[in-house]
Amino acid sequence: MRIDIISIFPDYFAPLDVSLIGKARERGTLDVRVHQLRDWAHDVHKSVDDTPYGGGPGMVMKPEVWGEAIDSVIGDGAPRMVVPTPSGRPFTQELAQELAGEPWLLFACGRYEGIDSRVVEEYSERLRVDEVGIGDYVLAGGEVAVLVMVEAVGRLLPGVLGNAQSAVDDSFAPGAMRNLVEGPVYTKPPVWRGREVPDVLLSGHHGKIARWRRDQALRRTVRNRPELAAELDPEMLDKHDRKL
Numbered sequence: 001m002r003i004d005i006i007s008i009f010p011d012y013f014a015p016l017d018v019s020l021i022g023k024a025r026e027r028g029t030l031d032v033r034v035h036q037l038r039d040w041a042h043d044v045h046k047s048v049d050d051t052p053y054g055g056g057p058g059m060v061m062k063p064e065v066w067g068e069a070i071d072s073v074i075g076d077g078a079p080r081m082v083v084p085t086p087s088g089r090p091f092t093q094e095l096a097q098e099l100a101g102e103p104w105l106l107f108a109c110g111r112y113e114g115i116d117s118r119v120v121e122e123y124s125e126r127l128r129v130d131e132v133g134i135g136d137y138v139l140a141g142g143e144v145a146v147l148v149m150v151e152a153v154g155r156l157l158p159g160v161l162g163n164a165q166s167a168v169d170d171s172f173a174p175g176a177m178r179n180l181v182e183g184p185v186y187t188k189p190p191v192w193r194g195r196e197v198p199d200v201l202l203s204g205h206h207g208k209i210a211r212w213r214r215d216q217a218l219r220r221t222v223r224n225r226p227e228l229a230a231e232l233d234p235e236m237l238d239k240h241d242r243k244l
């Protein structure tokens with residue numbers, strides 16, 4: 001997978017040089033290219049923003065600069081374009097799985113009050129463009145959101161996670177974990193400050209362990225994410241309710 005990121009703060013993406021994503025880049029599984037938007041700003045100040053039409057606070061990012069940058073980066077290609085924005089569709093594990101199936105992603109990182117809306121209009125005629133948000137809070141720009149999305153997508157690519165099963169057991173993963181969050185996890189020592197690991201996990205009985213883990217996931221989902229629990233099959237809730 002190729003990933004292009006356009007931003008006025010390329011240094012924000014240094015974390016993509018380390019850990020899982022860094023190793024995937026070294027192996028060639030991921031080809032991440034970060035571009036400085038100001039390279040396509042031609043005035044002496046390398047301006048990328050201007051005052052908003054209609055008035056209002058802050059500045060808006062100029063369409064001309066974005067247009068030149070995107071045209072230069074994609075050439076005749078057609079990546080899937082993702083524009084982080086608080087007003088976007090929610091970024092979910094399901095969307096991460098979908099994006100992980102794309103051969104080429106282009107992330108356009110806005111700053112200030114955002115990117116002139118004609119940029120999304122322009123490229124929606126030629127590319128699949130998704131405006132995506134990572135949560136109901138407001139950041140100062142799209143860079144952190146892109147870091148979140150690149151990690152969530154990158155870890156799903158073949159060979160990136162040491163244990164492919166991890167992705168299957170992820171919270172929210174399609175299939176058995178859909179609408180469920182993960183339950184508690186434990187490692188050695190068996191007793192820590194007088195706190196014991198649940199006996200079932202030491203039993204070696206894989207069926208009982210699987211049932212216990214699912215029950216714990218359900219309990220945590222009901223407790224922490226009741227809106228997800230409401231989406232679960234009532235039969236599953238009922239079966240576990242008798243024990244919840």
Ligand SMILES: N#Cc1c(-c2ccc3cc[nH]c3c2)n[nH]c1N
Pocket residue numbers: 083084085086088109110111112113114132133134135136137138139140141142143145
């Ligand atoms: N994704 C996302 C975002 C943002 C965001 C994204 C881009 C810009 C550009 C200026 N301000 C921004 C905030 N805030 N909260 C989210 N969930």
